[in-house]
Amino acid sequence: MSEVAVLENDLMLPEQKLVRFQLGDEHFAFSVDSVTGIIRWREVTPLPSQTPHLLGLANLRGRTLPISDLRIRLGIPSERPVEDGYVIVTENDHGSVGFLVDDVAEVITITESDVQEGVSEANSILSEMVRGIVNLDDTLISIVDMNSLIGVNE
Amino acid sequence: MSAGVDMNEYLDLFLQETEEQLTILEAEIGKLQADPTDDRIGSIFRAAHTIKGSSRAMGFANYADLTHEFENVLFKVRDRSLVVTPEIADCLIQTVDIMLGGKEMLAETGQDIATYPELVDMLNAFAAGASGGVSATKSTKKQVVTWPSEVIKTLNALPTLAGIYEIRVELDETCGMKYVRMFMAISAINGCGEILWANPVQEKLEAEEFDFEARFLVALNANPVDVSKSLSAIGEVKSVDVTPYTPADEGIKVQPENTPAVMETMVERGNDRRQADRRAPEAKRESSQTIRVDVSLLDNLMNLVGELVIDRTRLSQIGANIAAKASSGEEVESLAETVGHIGRVTSELQEEIMRARMLPIDTVFQRFPRLVRDLSRNLGKKVEMVIEGGETEVDRSVIEGISDPLIHMIRNSVDHGLESSAEERIAVGKPEVGTVRLTAKHKDNAIWVEIIDDGRGIDPHRLRAKAVEKGLMSAEAASRLSDRDAQMLIFHSGFSTAKEVTDVSGRGVGMDIVRSNIMAMGGLIDLESTVGVGTRFILKLPLTVAIMGGLLSRVSDVDYVMPIGSIIETLAIDAQPITKVGRQPVIILRGQTVPILKLRNVFKVPGSFTKESADNYVVVVGSAEQKVGLVVDRLLGEQEVVIKSISKYCGELPGISGATILGNGRVALIVDVNSVLEVTRGFENGC
Numbered sequence: 001m002s003e004v005a006v007l008e009n010d011l012m013l014p015e016q017k018l019v020r021f022q023l024g025d026e027h028f029a030f031s032v033d034s035v036t037g038i039i040r041w042r043e044v045t046p047l048p049s050q051t052p053h054l055l056g057l058a059n060l061r062g063r064t065l066p067i068s069d070l071r072i073r074l075g076i077p078s079e080r081p082v083e084d085g086y087v088i089v090t091e092n093d094h095g096s097v098g099f100l101v102d103d104v105a106e107v108i109t110i111t112e113s114d115v116q117e118g119v120s121e122a123n124s125i126l127s128e129m130v131r132g133i134v135n136l137d138d139t140l141i142s143i144v145d146m147n148s149l150i151g152v153n154e
Numbered sequence: 155m156s157a158g159v160d161m162n163e164y165l166d167l168f169l170q171e172t173e174e175q176l177t178i179l180e181a182e183i184g185k186l187q188a189d190p191t192d193d194r195i196g197s198i199f200r201a202a203h204t205i206k207g208s209s210r211a212m213g214f215a216n217y218a219d220l221t222h223e224f225e226n227v228l229f230k231v232r233d234r235s236l237v238v239t240p241e242i243a244d245c246l247i248q249t250v251d252i253m254l255g256g257k258e259m260l261a262e263t264g265q266d267i268a269t270y271p272e273l274v275d276m277l278n279a280f281a282a283g284a285s286g287g288v289s290a291t292k293s294t295k296k297q298v299v300t301w302p303s304e305v306i307k308t309l310n311a312l313p314t315l316a317g318i319y320e321i322r323v324e325l326d327e328t329c330g331m332k333y334v335r336m337f338m339a340i341s342a343i344n345g346c347g348e349i350l351w352a353n354p355v356q357e358k359l360e361a362e363e364f365d366f367e368a369r370f371l372v373a374l375n376a377n378p379v380d381v382s383k384s385l386s387a388i389g390e391v392k393s394v395d396v397t398p399y400t401p402a403d404e405g406i407k408v409q410p411e412n413t414p415a416v417m418e419t420m421v422e423r424g425n426d427r428r429q430a431d432r433r434a435p436e437a438k439r440e441s442s443q444t445i446r447v448d449v450s451l452l453d454n455l456m457n458l459v460g461e462l463v464i465d466r467t468r469l470s471q472i473g474a475n476i477a478a479k480a481s482s483g484e485e486v487e488s489l490a491e492t493v494g495h496i497g498r499v500t501s502e503l504q505e506e507i508m509r510a511r512m513l514p515i516d517t518v519f520q521r522f523p524r525l526v527r528d529l530s531r532n533l534g535k536k537v538e539m540v541i542e543g544g545e546t547e548v549d550r551s552v553i554e555g556i557s558d559p560l561i562h563m564i565r566n567s568v569d570h571g572l573e574s575s576a577e578e579r580i581a582v583g584k585p586e587v588g589t590v591r592l593t594a595k596h597k598d599n600a601i602w603v604e605i606i607d608d609g610r611g612i613d614p615h616r617l618r619a620k621a622v623e624k625g626l627m628s629a630e631a632a633s634r635l636s637d638r639d640a641q642m643l644i645f646h647s648g649f650s651t652a653k654e655v656t657d658v659s660g661r662g663v664g665m666d667i668v669r670s671n672i673m674a675m676g677g678l679i680d681l682e683s684t685v686g687v688g689t690r691f692i693l694k695l696p697l698t699v700a701i702m703g704g705l706l707s708r709v710s711d712v713d714y715v716m717p718i719g720s721i722i723e724t725l726a727i728d729a730q731p732i733t734k735v736g737r738q739p740v741i742i743l744r745g746q747t748v749p750i751l752k753l754r755n756v757f758k759v760p761g762s763f764t765k766e767s768a769d770n771y772v773v774v775v776g777s778a779e780q781k782v783g784l785v786v787d788r789l790l791g792e793q794e795v796v797i798k799s800i801s802k803y804c805g806e807l808p809g810i811s812g813a814t815i816l817g818n819g820r821v822a823l824i825v826d827v828n829s830v831l832e833v834t835r836g837f838e839n840g841c
Binding site: 095 | 344351460461464696711712713757758796799800801802803804805807808809813815818819822823
């Protein structure tokens with residue numbers, strides 16, 4: 001492919017920036033658009049909620065931030081204690097929420113053409129939430145759809 | 155003596171009201187000519203009308219007369235028989251200026267203002283249809299230069315008016331560059347004295363917004379004849395008058411002295427005094443000035459202060475910790491001192507900002523007379539609406555929160571509370587006209603709003619029957635309810651006792667929503683009702699919705715805040731043994747059975763079952779008639795908390811109305827006492 005062709009390709013398919021993180025042994029990413037920060041795990045106050053992944057409210061600079069455990073949410077088993085985790089803070093019209101992950105790697109840039117169909121495992125939650133897979137340096141990264149993550153809260 | 159005090163009280167009220175109306179006048183009159191909307195004309199007219207009425211009532215005849223003339227012009231403008239020309243606008247603005255200055259004088263002396271015959275004549279002419287063409291311009295020339303009240307006051311304070319001159323400079327009407335010429339005149343005047351005030355003001359002169367003529371109030375330190383000569387020498391100056399200033403008020407008997415030697419010393423002294431005096435009135439004016447501020451700015455300030463309040467608490471805890479660890483030393487002491495100071499400053503700041511957010515509750519109340527009038531007409535009832543305590547100041551957030559509930563409750567009182575016809579009232583020996591009374595007052599660090607009607611009262615029997623009929627409880631459970639508890643059923647969801655649904659007060663989705671709205675604000679609602687006599691609803695509202703006094707308690711690892719307003723008392727559990735009525739644990743409190751709930755069961759917090767710590771205390775919450783005891787592990791004390799909303803992401807959280815952040819940085823949950831009460835009502839009623 002000539003350089004011109006690459007350039008044209010990029011112009012036609014705008015780049016997307018995703019934040020890449022790890023749950024257990026698996027790699028995920030979602031759009032950075034609504035991400036406002038990444039913080040270390042901090043103590044939460046549990047809520048009287050029937051939602052298992054909703055760990056509680058944390059204090060983020062004088063505001064309350066609900067923390068959702070993405071490992072529970074996406075059904076990925078992890079041995080790692082929550083205290084060692086990171087919280088990706090997001091904010092949008094549906095309110096703010098912090099997602100607890102095991103580790104945060106980096107912000108990656110992809111184009112839509114990099115995204116392949118398919119889900120790594122037969123995991124029903126994942127198949128609802130993951131909209132595609134990107135192969136980046138031989139690592140498979142599942143792209144989580146932010147809207148289904150924050151939209152309806154079961 | 156007491157009469158004097160009373161009069162002063164009225165004077166204060168009058169001044170307050172007049173100031174409010176003048177603020178409106180001042181704001182609107184400047185825009186009248188450019189943008190004479192009906193709303194604007196209407197509000198100017200009303201403001202003037204109010205001022206006229208109240209100043210007449212206070213016996214300030216001249217003030218009232220002037221306002222009357224002003225109002226007459228506005229009347230013509232309102233019915234579109236007079237178009238606001240620049241001349242008319244100027245004249246009106248001038249009148250407002252005099253009214254403003256006059257108000258200051260009334261405030262200081264309690265005496266009426268002087269008469270302004272020429273201005274009144276002009277207003278009269280306008281009201282009679284003169285639109286202010288050439289003739290009006292002529293009359294402008296003759297009269298009526300009003301100097302701002304502070305200038306006049308300063309001048310009047312001088313021992314003598316020697317050396318104070320009015321200089322009138324008129325330019326040739328063919329003059330091309332008015333400001334250039336006038337600027338030359340001003341420079342010339344500046345060379346031989348100090349300009350105290352210019353009319354038109356400097357900005358207008360610069361913008362060339364004047365009719366070839368300007369007047370200056372000058373402290374001259376040169377021979378007036380020389381001044382006149384040098385001014386006349388400027389090109390295109392048509393005429394110049396230099397005349398000693400004489401106050402409009404006849405009461406002041408200072409005669410100008412023209413002996414140059416005396417004049418000079420006087421001017422020097424005068425200058426010094428003016429320097430000092432001029433600053434003083436300006437400062438005073440500033441303090442009484444108002445500015446419009448975007449509400450969101452106040453909200454932001456309130457939020458920021460909220461953060462400070464949290465940090466203050468945290469700081470003092472940290473300070474106490476350090477003091478406990480460190481051996482005594484200067485630094486620890488000065489830390490404590492600084493922390494203490496920050497605490498005080500924060501409290502003051504909070505108070506001031508809260509005050510800035512205060513509005514008289516009339517802001518909501520004022521629409522109700524109209525509502526009641528329309529309602530009574532629709533329903534064919536005779537109703538008198540009485541409002542008391544409209545001046546009670548409450549936080550903006552409270553005003554917003556109570557508006558809808560109050561509308562609903564007042565509708566309810568008129569529709570359901572009062573007897574359906576005058577005949578029905580007369581038959582039971584009541585006056586034909588029903589009364590709905592709406593009152594507000596400050597009491598016990600809260601705002602009490604009461605809605606009282608002299609209607610038929612709430613019949614507990616009917617409510618019991620209704621509850622059974624609607625399947626809300628068994629007949630047996632209903633009969634166990636006290637009259638009082640039965641009356642409280644009107645707050646139950648899906649409950650309406652109106653025999654038929656009316657347009658006016660809905661379909662029984664009313665009072666429970668009213669109640670939960672009030673509770674969500676951290677308020678309480680209560681009622682007292684006697685069949686045949688009437689009903690009184692009592693709303694106890696917090697001073698502000700953003701900050702709340704709360705009792706902090708702990709269950710397992712979670713801190714809960716209960717609104718202080720809904721707490722009746724706290725008890726150590728061993729002093730009050732728990733017994734059971736049926737399957738419901740209760741305590742007996744001075745003969746009253748109070749159901750108790752373990753907060754750990756209400757909020758099924760993960761982990762709270764494993765950590766079965768001692769249930770040590772009961773916090774009794776609710777109202778005098780409906781109580782529930784909440785069992786907690788520990789009481790951590792009373793605290794002011796800043797209410798933080800919880801992200802929508804969390805969905806419904808039954809029993810929790812919000813969250814807050816404590817001094818130690820932890821998040822605590824605010825208990826929604828209302829929904830907890832709902833839970834026990836279920837128990838009580840056996841459903």
